Amino acid sequence: MTSNLDKLRNIGISAHIDSGKTTLTERILFYTQRIHAIHEVRGKDGVGAKMDSMELEKERGITIQSAATYCTWKGHAINIIDTPGHVDFTIEVERALRVLDGAVLILCSVGGVQSQSITVNRQMTRYKVPRMVFINKCDRTGANPYRVAQQVREKLDLNAVLLQIPIGLEGDLKGVVDLVTMKAIYFEGANGEEIRETEIPDELQEDAEAKREELLDAASMYSEELMEAILEGTPTEEMIRKAVRTGTLSLELVPVFMGSAYKNKGVQSMLDAVTEYLPTPKDINNTALDLMNDEQEITLINNPAAPLISLAFKLEDGRYGQLTYIRIYQGTMKKGDTIVNSRDGKKVKVGRLVRMHSDEMEDIEEAASGDIVALFGIDCASGDTFTSPDISVSMSSMHVPEPVISLAILPVDNKAQVNMSKALNRFTKEDPTFRTYVDHETNETIVSGMGELHLEVYIERMKREYQAEVQVGQPQVAYRETITQRAEFNYTHKKQTGGSGQFGRVGGFMEPMDEGEYEFEDKIVGGSIPREFISSCDKGFKKSMAKGSLAGAQITGIRVTINDGASHNVDSSDVAFQLAAVGAFKEGYQKAKPVILEPIMKVAVEGPSEFQGSIMGSLNQRRGMIIGTVEEANYTSVESEVPLSEMFGYSTVLRSLTQGKAEFTMEFATYRQVPKSVSEEIIKKFQEEKKNS
Amino acid sequence: MQKEDLINKNPLRVLNPLAPESLPDHRMGLVMARAGLGKTAILVQIAMDSMLRGQKVLHVSIGEGLEKAKAWYEDVYKYIAEGFHLENASEVEEELMRNRMIMTFKESAFSRLKLEERLNDLVYQNIFRPDIVVVDGYDFVQADYDSVMDLKEMMAAMNVQGWFSALRHREDDRKSAAGVPAPCHEVDGVFDTIIILQPEKDAILLNIIKDEYDGAAGKILNLDPSTMMVRD
CATH class of the missing domain: 2.40.30.10 (Translation factors)
Known part of the structure; x- marks a missing residue:
C-alpha cells in the first residue's frame, strides 16, 4: 500500500499508433527494475514488449487493451495505464483516462501531431487530465522536436514549453540539455542506464539560454515568487519546478521532454518529470x-x-x-x-x-x-x-457512445457455438461499446461496435483466445428512422373471437423531438383511457420504436402524446391497449413523413500534400462533406464527414491512391438524414429482404 | 424568425446587396484593422451572409488552425441563431455548413500558385465550387502590387469574389491618397471595397471608405465589441 499520496502517480501513456509508446513503457519498466531485459514490440527475440500482453497485440505490433502496471522511481510509486492508440478503441482510452491523474502524450519527432493525438488530446481535455509531452524517436531521420512542439501549440492548442533541448539529432542524438538545471545529460552504458551530467556543449550554450528564457517567461505566469526572482536575476531550480508544476496542474501549461526510447535516451529524465510535474491523487478533485x-x-x-x-x-x-x-x-x-x-x-x-x-x-x-x-x-x-x-x-456514469456498425457471425460447429457465447459474454462485459444480440427473424448472432477494426479485433480474439471459429457476414450500418412532422392518430383495436374480446381506442399525436429517443406524454382527461391502461399505451408505443417501417431500423426522436381514447368495461385489457398503441403508432408514423438516418463519421486523412487532390476526391466520391484542410510544409490533413456506409474498404482505396503514404482515422460524429436516392435503395433492399424471409 | 428574414435584416446588406448584378464583376473586398478589432469576425459574417443566401464560400486561413476558423463560424452562427430566435436552427446550420469549406495554410506553405492548384482540385473534381473566397491572414507587408493584382486576376479567372483581411500597425502611419492606410496604401487600387475598423468608446466602427457599389461608400456600421457582431 502506498501510504503517502504525495509519492503516488497514476499516469497514462497515450499516443498515436507507432509513435513508440510500448517501447517507452518497456524502457520505463526496465529502468524502474520491474523487468531485467529489454524486448522490442516487433522483437526478433519472440518475447515482445512487456505491456503488450495479448498475443494479437504482439502480432500486430499495436496495443489494444490497456494493461495497468506498477513500478517505483526514486521513492515514488507509479501506476502506468498503457492506452490503445487506435480510434476504434476509443472507449478503452476514455476509460483509462477516467482513472488517471495525469498523462504523458507521446509524439513522434518525425510524424509530429497526427490525427489520433488530436483525438486523444481532446479526450484528455474532456476529462481534465494534466499532461506532459514526450517527443520520442529523436534518433530518426527527419527528427525535429522544435517543429513538433510548435505543432502541439498550433494543432492541440496547448501551451507547450520546452524543458529540454536535444544534444544532436537523428543518428547523432547523444542526450538532452535540461533547461532547469542548465546541465547536459548523457545516457550511456549498454542500455542507457548510466547517466552522466556535465556542462552544456559550447555550441548549444546560446540556444539553451534562449530556450531557458522562454521557459522562464512561461513559468513565471504561474508564480509571482519566480517572476520577482527573475527580475532580480536569482531564480532557483526549485522555484522553476514549482511554477511549471502549478501551470501543468491548472491545465494551462504543458512541459515538453524529448529523447528516444529505442536508443535509451531521455527516459529517466521523463520519469523524473512524471514525479515532479504530474499530479498526485490529492491534486485531483474527484x-x-x-x-x-x-x-x-x-x-x-x-x-x-x-x-x-x-x-x-x-x-x-x-x-x-x-x-x-x-x-x-x-x-x-x-x-x-x-x-x-x-x-x-x-x-x-x-x-x-x-x-x-x-x-x-x-x-x-x-x-x-x-x-x-x-x-x-x-x-x-x-x-x-x-x-x-x-x-x-x-x-458518475461514463459517456458511452452507441454502436454504429454491426455484422452477423455464424459459428462453424457446435464447439465454436459454445465458445462463441463464452467469448461474447466476456467481451460485452469488458467493453460497453461492443454489443451482441440474436436477431429473432434470421436467428443470426449480431455483434455491433464502433468501427470495422473494432469488430475485426474481437472476431480475431474469439478465434485465438476462445477457439471460436466463426463465419462473418457483410458489415451492416446501424440506420435509424425518425419523423419530420407532427401527425395525429386515432386507432381502435377491436377483436371478438369468442370468449372475452379485446377493445381499446387510442387518440393523440406524435411529433419530432430534437434531443432524446422517445418521450411519452399523457394528456388524457376525464378517464377516456382508464389510469391502469396508460402504461400499457406507453409500452405499446415503446415497442413500436424498435423497428421502423422504412428500413426496419430503430426509431428515434419521437414524442408521443395521447389525449383521447375509449375503453370497454369487459374487453379492455393491458394487451388490448398495447395493441391499440401499436396500431396508433403505425397510423401516425405513416403520416409523419418518416425518414432514414445514417451514422456520419468524422474522417481525418493525413498525407503528403501532393495527394491532397486525390484524397479530397476520394472523400467526395463517398458522399463526404469536406470540412477543411490543413496544409503545412509538404504535409496535409483533410477533415471531413462521411457516411459510414461509404467507408467500407476505404483503407485499401486510400493506400492505392497515395502509394501507402496517407492514413486515416475515423470516429462517430452524428446521425443525419440520408439523401433521397440512397433512402430509396435502402427501402427497396429492406422490402426485398422482408419478402425473402 | 425564418432564414429569409435573417437575410433581409442583416445590417451587412449595405455591403452585400441582394441583387448581385449591382456589384462590380468579381469584386475584391478588404477589411483592415489593428490586431484584435474583429477582422476575422467581419469576414466570417460576410461569408455567413453569403452562405445563408446559398452561395459557396471557401475560407482560407493563413497561419491559424482549422479548429479556430471553425470556432469562428460556430460562434457567429450561435449569436445569429439565438439572437434572432431562428426557427429550425440546427437544420439551417447543417445546410449552411455544406456551403462552406475551410483551407488553412501555414504562412510558409501559402502561395498564389498553391491556392490556384487547390481551387482547381476542388472545381475540376466537382468537389466544391466557391462563389466567394475569403482570405484571412494574408501578409500584405511582404506583398507588392503585382502579387495582389495577380491574386485578383486569378480569382477573376475563376469567377469568384475575394475578401481579404489586412493587419494595420500602429506605428506605420503611411496612407494612400484615398486614405487607405499601410500596409495596403500601395495596393488600394486593386480593391473595389475597403472597410476600416476603428475603435470608438463602446463600439467598433466599420468605416466603408471605398465601395464601387454606389450605396455603401461613406456609410458607417457598428460592431458590438462584446460579440463582434455587426449592428445597425
Whole structure:
C-alpha cells in the first residue's frame, strides 16, 4: 500500500499508433527494475514488449487493451495505464483516462501531431487530465522536436514549453540539455542506464539560454515568487519546478521532454518529470453521485480512513478467472472485506488483491485511496462502483457512445457455438461499446461496435483466445428512422373471437423531438383511457420504436402524446391497449413523413500534400462533406464527414491512391438524414429482404 | 424568425446587396484593422451572409488552425441563431455548413500558385465550387502590387469574389491618397471595397471608405465589441 499520496502517480501513456509508446513503457519498466531485459514490440527475440500482453497485440505490433502496471522511481510509486492508440478503441482510452491523474502524450519527432493525438488530446481535455509531452524517436531521420512542439501549440492548442533541448539529432542524438538545471545529460552504458551530467556543449550554450528564457517567461505566469526572482536575476531550480508544476496542474501549461526510447535516451529524465510535474491523487478533485440523496454530486476525500469508494475500470480474463482492475478514490480495501456493487446492490468479499505488473502479479493485503489494483473472483461489469456496505454512492456514469456498425457471425460447429457465447459474454462485459444480440427473424448472432477494426479485433480474439471459429457476414450500418412532422392518430383495436374480446381506442399525436429517443406524454382527461391502461399505451408505443417501417431500423426522436381514447368495461385489457398503441403508432408514423438516418463519421486523412487532390476526391466520391484542410510544409490533413456506409474498404482505396503514404482515422460524429436516392435503395433492399424471409 | 428574414435584416446588406448584378464583376473586398478589432469576425459574417443566401464560400486561413476558423463560424452562427430566435436552427446550420469549406495554410506553405492548384482540385473534381473566397491572414507587408493584382486576376479567372483581411500597425502611419492606410496604401487600387475598423468608446466602427457599389461608400456600421457582431 502506498501510504503517502504525495509519492503516488497514476499516469497514462497515450499516443498515436507507432509513435513508440510500448517501447517507452518497456524502457520505463526496465529502468524502474520491474523487468531485467529489454524486448522490442516487433522483437526478433519472440518475447515482445512487456505491456503488450495479448498475443494479437504482439502480432500486430499495436496495443489494444490497456494493461495497468506498477513500478517505483526514486521513492515514488507509479501506476502506468498503457492506452490503445487506435480510434476504434476509443472507449478503452476514455476509460483509462477516467482513472488517471495525469498523462504523458507521446509524439513522434518525425510524424509530429497526427490525427489520433488530436483525438486523444481532446479526450484528455474532456476529462481534465494534466499532461506532459514526450517527443520520442529523436534518433530518426527527419527528427525535429522544435517543429513538433510548435505543432502541439498550433494543432492541440496547448501551451507547450520546452524543458529540454536535444544534444544532436537523428543518428547523432547523444542526450538532452535540461533547461532547469542548465546541465547536459548523457545516457550511456549498454542500455542507457548510466547517466552522466556535465556542462552544456559550447555550441548549444546560446540556444539553451534562449530556450531557458522562454521557459522562464512561461513559468513565471504561474508564480509571482519566480517572476520577482527573475527580475532580480536569482531564480532557483526549485522555484522553476514549482511554477511549471502549478501551470501543468491548472491545465494551462504543458512541459515538453524529448529523447528516444529505442536508443535509451531521455527516459529517466521523463520519469523524473512524471514525479515532479504530474499530479498526485490529492491534486485531483474527484466526484461521485450520492444515490441516497437524489444523485447529488459529492466530492471524494483522499482519506484511507473514510468509507470505501472505488471504480472497476477494466476487466480481463486471466488464467485464474476474471481479473478486475480497480481505482480506489476514497477509503481502504482490505483482503477479506465485504464490499457492495452499487449498480445491483450485491455484496462481494474481497478475495485476492493484487498489484499488476502487466500480466504478472504481486499479492497485497490492502490498498488505499489513490491506488490502482486488481481483484480476483469478482463478477461485475466495467464501470461498476464498489463501496463500503454502509454507503450508496456511484461514480458518475461514463459517456458511452452507441454502436454504429454491426455484422452477423455464424459459428462453424457446435464447439465454436459454445465458445462463441463464452467469448461474447466476456467481451460485452469488458467493453460497453461492443454489443451482441440474436436477431429473432434470421436467428443470426449480431455483434455491433464502433468501427470495422473494432469488430475485426474481437472476431480475431474469439478465434485465438476462445477457439471460436466463426463465419462473418457483410458489415451492416446501424440506420435509424425518425419523423419530420407532427401527425395525429386515432386507432381502435377491436377483436371478438369468442370468449372475452379485446377493445381499446387510442387518440393523440406524435411529433419530432430534437434531443432524446422517445418521450411519452399523457394528456388524457376525464378517464377516456382508464389510469391502469396508460402504461400499457406507453409500452405499446415503446415497442413500436424498435423497428421502423422504412428500413426496419430503430426509431428515434419521437414524442408521443395521447389525449383521447375509449375503453370497454369487459374487453379492455393491458394487451388490448398495447395493441391499440401499436396500431396508433403505425397510423401516425405513416403520416409523419418518416425518414432514414445514417451514422456520419468524422474522417481525418493525413498525407503528403501532393495527394491532397486525390484524397479530397476520394472523400467526395463517398458522399463526404469536406470540412477543411490543413496544409503545412509538404504535409496535409483533410477533415471531413462521411457516411459510414461509404467507408467500407476505404483503407485499401486510400493506400492505392497515395502509394501507402496517407492514413486515416475515423470516429462517430452524428446521425443525419440520408439523401433521397440512397433512402430509396435502402427501402427497396429492406422490402426485398422482408419478402425473402 | 425564418432564414429569409435573417437575410433581409442583416445590417451587412449595405455591403452585400441582394441583387448581385449591382456589384462590380468579381469584386475584391478588404477589411483592415489593428490586431484584435474583429477582422476575422467581419469576414466570417460576410461569408455567413453569403452562405445563408446559398452561395459557396471557401475560407482560407493563413497561419491559424482549422479548429479556430471553425470556432469562428460556430460562434457567429450561435449569436445569429439565438439572437434572432431562428426557427429550425440546427437544420439551417447543417445546410449552411455544406456551403462552406475551410483551407488553412501555414504562412510558409501559402502561395498564389498553391491556392490556384487547390481551387482547381476542388472545381475540376466537382468537389466544391466557391462563389466567394475569403482570405484571412494574408501578409500584405511582404506583398507588392503585382502579387495582389495577380491574386485578383486569378480569382477573376475563376469567377469568384475575394475578401481579404489586412493587419494595420500602429506605428506605420503611411496612407494612400484615398486614405487607405499601410500596409495596403500601395495596393488600394486593386480593391473595389475597403472597410476600416476603428475603435470608438463602446463600439467598433466599420468605416466603408471605398465601395464601387454606389450605396455603401461613406456609410458607417457598428460592431458590438462584446460579440463582434455587426449592428445597425
